[in-house]
Amino acid sequence: xxxxxxxxxxxxxxxxxxxxxxxxxxxxxxxxxxxxxxxxxxxxxxxxxxxxxxxxxxxxxxxxxxxxxxxxxxxxxxxxxxxxxxxxxxxxxxxxxxxxxxxxxxxxxxxxxxxxxxxxxxxxxxxxxxxxxxxxxxxxxxxxxxxxxxxxxxxxxxxxxxxxxxxxxxxxxxxxxxxxxxxxxxxxxxxxxxxxxxxxxxxxxxxxxxxxxxxxxxxxxxxxxxxxxxxxxxxxxxxxxxxxxxxxxxxxxxxxxxxxxxxxxxxxxxxxxxxxxxxxxx
Numbered sequence: 252x253x254x255x256x257x258x259x260x261x262x263x264x265x266x267x268x269x270x271x272x273x274x275x276x277x278x279x280x281x282x283x284x285x286x287x288x289x290x291x292x293x294x295x296x297x298x299x300x301x302x303x304x305x306x307x308x309x310x311x312x313x314x315x316x317x318x319x320x321x322x323x324x325x326x327x328x329x330x331x332x333x334x335x336x337x338x339x340x341x342x343x344x345x346x347x348x349x350x351x352x353x354x355x356x357x358x359x360x361x362x363x364x365x366x367x368x369x370x371x372x373x374x375x376x377x378x379x380x381x382x383x384x385x386x387x388x389x390x391x392x393x394x395x396x397x398x399x400x401x402x403x404x405x406x407x408x409x410x411x412x413x414x415x416x417x418x419x420x421x422x423x424x425x426x427x428x429x430x431x432x433x434x435x436x437x438x439x440x441x442x443x444x445x446x447x448x449x450x451x452x453x454x455x456x457x458x459x460x461x462x463x464x465x466x467x468x469x470x471x472x473x474x475x476x477x478x479x480x481x482x483x484x485x486x487x488x489x490x491x492x493x494x495x496x497x498x499x500x501x502x503x504x505x506x507x508x509x510x511x512x513x514x515x516x517x518x519x520x521x522x523x524x525x526x527x528x529x530x531x532x533x
Contacts, residue, residue, distance in 0.1 A: 282326035284527045286319055289335050291418060298418050299437040300393070300456025304332035306437055307392045310399040311520075317528045324530035327365075331392050332456075334481045336374070339364060344524050347392040349374040352480025367522040371488025373480060389488035390519040393456055394463045396441065398516050404438075406464045410446035414500060415457030419476040426500045433457070451503040455481055458509075462489070467508020470496040489514040 288304035290297060308331055309319055328343045330336060334351035337358040342365065349370030350359075359381075368388035369375050375385040396404065414428045424430060431443050433454050441460055444450055450461035450468040461468035470482055479494065486494045490513030497503035 281322040282324065283320060284323055284326070285328045287328050287330050287333075287335060287338060289333050289338070296434050299433050299435065299440045300454060300459075301333045301335075302437050303393045303396075303456065307331060307395060307399065311395075311523050312525075312528065315525055315528075317525070321528055323528060325527075327527060329524065329527065336361075336364075336378075344527060345369060346522060346524055347390060347519065349391075349481055349484050350377050352478025365524075367524050368519050369488075370481070371484035371486070373484040373487060386522070388518045388522045390514060390516070391456075391459050391485055391488070392519065393459045394489070394512075394514065395516055395520060396460065397463055398520070404441055404445055404464070406445045406466060408446065408448050408466075410443075410448065412449040412451060412504060413443065413447045414471070415440070415444070415450060415452040415454045416473075417453040417455070417477055420453045420473050424473065424500075428500065431457070449504070449508060451497070451500055453477070455485060458482075459485065462509075462512050465511070469503045469506055469509055470494065471500055471503040472496050472498055 286305055286308040289301040308329065312319055328339070330339055330343060330345045330348035332347060334349050336345065336348050336350050337354040339345070339361050341361045341363045343361065344365040344367065346367045347370055350373070364378065364383050366378065366383060366385045368390065369378065369385055370391050371389050378385050412428055413431055414424065414426055415431045415433065416424050418433055421432060421434070428451070431440055433440065444457065444460050444466065445464055447466060450457055450466055451471045452458045452468060453471050453473050458468045458470055482496070483494050491510050495509065497506050
């Protein structure tokens, strides 16, 4: 008698059954540097400011011929843009990220970090109190867009004032101004900001993109959902001594732009951790 296994193979061979599907290919897992970028929990939305973490890191790597998904010797994570250090673990690398003022000490579980730069002096102070070495290199990496993209994006103006809401304010803003959703593509948001003459925003990166290109901008605090920490951190990190904000869009229009930034991009660019990718693959 034929065994069951042999009988099944013979039946398939003469056309009685389709051949069994081959096993799925086995993909080898290899160490990489993960460029952390926060995403909203709802749906497939991408918040443009947080997505800039990938955009800026990719652009920096391209200047040296590297790719974000290359195999490296040691897997690690790089935190670059956003108030996301409560997601960090010991040994992660930081280049420009900041503390989220809504998150208490219990949410920051790291004991050590490899810090190359932070968003501003308030984040530096917080980390130093935890015994972490932090250099005096400040700035949100989104400020590097004019340097990284050259003529791709240019300030044109003539579009009047606009409002860029924080994700938590989206859907609750009542204004006659053009409203730019932070859920649109990052390039669309940047291009729309550059057509404006004044940017009012409860979105931190709405302010950052405007000021990076020399467009007057004013923080409008419409709710208490976001802590002031990240806004002060950014403002102090760009050479200003205080945060003077509006509490309504009409007040923001009356106040106009904040004092311009006083910031040199060279130290932040020089601090980029290319060495994470320069490790020879094993």
